[in-house]
Amino acid sequence: MLNLTQGGLSGGYKKYLQRLVPLLSAHRDVQDILQIVPPAHESLVGVGAASSWSAGEQWRGFPQLAQRVRAWKPDVVFVPTARFLDCGAPSVAMVRNMEPMMPPTLREGVRPWAKSRLGAYLARRASQQSTRVIAVSAFVRDFLVNEWHIAPGRVGVVYHGIDQASAVPALSSKLQALSGAPFVFAAGSLLPYRGLEDAIAALAQANRPSLLLAIAGDGSPSYRKRMQQLAHSLGVAGRVLWLGHLAEDDMTWAYTHCTAFLMTSRVEACPNTALEAMACGAVCIATRALPMPEFFRDAALYYDAGSAEQLADRLGEAIGLDETARHALQESAQARSLDFSWLQTANDTVQQLAQAIAVSLRPTASG
Numbered sequence: 001m002l003n004l005t006q007g008g009l010s011g012g013y014k015k016y017l018q019r020l021v022p023l024l025s026a027h028r029d030v031q032d033i034l035q036i037v038p039p040a041h042e043s044l045v046g047v048g049a050a051s052s053w054s055a056g057e058q059w060r061g062f063p064q065l066a067q068r069v070r071a072w073k074p075d076v077v078f079v080p081t082a083r084f085l086d087c088g089a090p091s092v093a094m095v096r097n098m099e100p101m102m103p104p105t106l107r108e109g110v111r112p113w114a115k116s117r118l119g120a121y122l123a124r125r126a127s128q129q130s131t132r133v134i135a136v137s138a139f140v141r142d143f144l145v146n147e148w149h150i151a152p153g154r155v156g157v158v159y160h161g162i163d164q165a166s167a168v169p170a171l172s173s174k175l176q177a178l179s180g181a182p183f184v185f186a187a188g189s190l191l192p193y194r195g196l197e198d199a200i201a202a203l204a205q206a207n208r209p210s211l212l213l214a215i216a217g218d219g220s221p222s223y224r225k226r227m228q229q230l231a232h233s234l235g236v237a238g239r240v241l242w243l244g245h246l247a248e249d250d251m252t253w254a255y256t257h258c259t260a261f262l263m264t265s266r267v268e269a270c271p272n273t274a275l276e277a278m279a280c281g282a283v284c285i286a287t288r289a290l291p292m293p294e295f296f297r298d299a300a301l302y303y304d305a306g307s308a309e310q311l312a313d314r315l316g317e318a319i320g321l322d323e324t325a326r327h328a329l330q331e332s333a334q335a336r337s338l339d340f341s342w343l344q345t346a347n348d349t350v351q352q353l354a355q356a357i358a359v360s361l362r363p364t365a366s367g
Helices: 011-026 063-072 110-129 138-146 173-178 196-205 221-233 248-257 272-279 292-296 308-320 323-337 342-361
Strands: 077-079 091-095 132-135 155-157 183-187 212-216 240-244 260-263 284-287 300-303
Touching (some): 011 342, 091 110, 091 342, 132 138, 138 155, 155 342, 173 212, 183 196, 183 248, 196 212, 221 240, 272 284, 272 292, 272 323, 284 308, 292 300, 292 323, 300 308
Parallel strands (some): 077 091, 183 212, 183 260, 212 240, 260 284
16 A cells, blocks of 8 residues: 655545554455555554655655565555556556646646646546556546546545544634634635635625634645635625634534534545534535535535625525524434445445456456
8 A cells, every 4th residue: 555645644644544544454355454654654543564665765756665565566556645656566546636637727826836737647647557546436437537538447436434423522722712603614725626715705795793704724825815815805804713724623523513514615526524524413515516416415505616695695594594404404414424434435445456456367368
């Protein structure tokens, strides 16, 4: 299992490894796993014994790592980070990030643009050269097939899982400003595809002067600055709280206590925050952009991306729900979240790996 990156691991990806790897290791069809993670992450809790690559090797295409994996003689190589590395064995790549596939723009600067273009190139190369590709949603699968012309028979869909909420944690000092106040909540990387301008503009239009907008996550400083300037120009800067990175307990508290959770993204692959919000029983408002309806189904109120007026109307609906209607929507969300379990993710992943192995064992036409 090769977690190939430029050197870092996002919080969401760490959680993916910590939830999935123990289940893969315990699976009856898995004998052993060679776990490769970036340097400085070899002691990541929950992934067992892991090793890494030599410093700087990622810039040279991992030649020593490929040699080491070849010597280990794996039955299959799984690269969840949408990379391809020829290790002399059938390979499975996973495409879990659609942000690099958005239309390129230099608005955030040259470096983010170059990083995005590189990510798209590496993901496309991995999809083309790997034995099999795992898409984390039907939306991603359709993109791979229709836009990158990957053979449909080579692509399987495996959803991420979600932890079901248990006891609601206590209010932490970081969230004191939300205590007793009505607020809507948005969470995720602060990048242009998130569409937070919808939430800020809708807050200004909603005619709810006591309502706050709490935004969790880090990302592009220039995008955050533009959103702060927008909030200031619309007269709501004092009602928008920029919370930065939140611990898991703080996220759970916010999902549970918010008036509504907002998913304003223009595109996602498998939106973990959507799954988390539903598991906590949040009233959810989402764009109609794909793949949001694939995940929320009837457990959300929808609006057209870019329409702050529609979002303001949905906010009004959410605030105006009577106790019965609100409870029904919360129950619908929690019921939908039960369709996404880490055990199912592990079982489906093993099935995809087995299919890649089976392809390599098929006799050739000449044989």
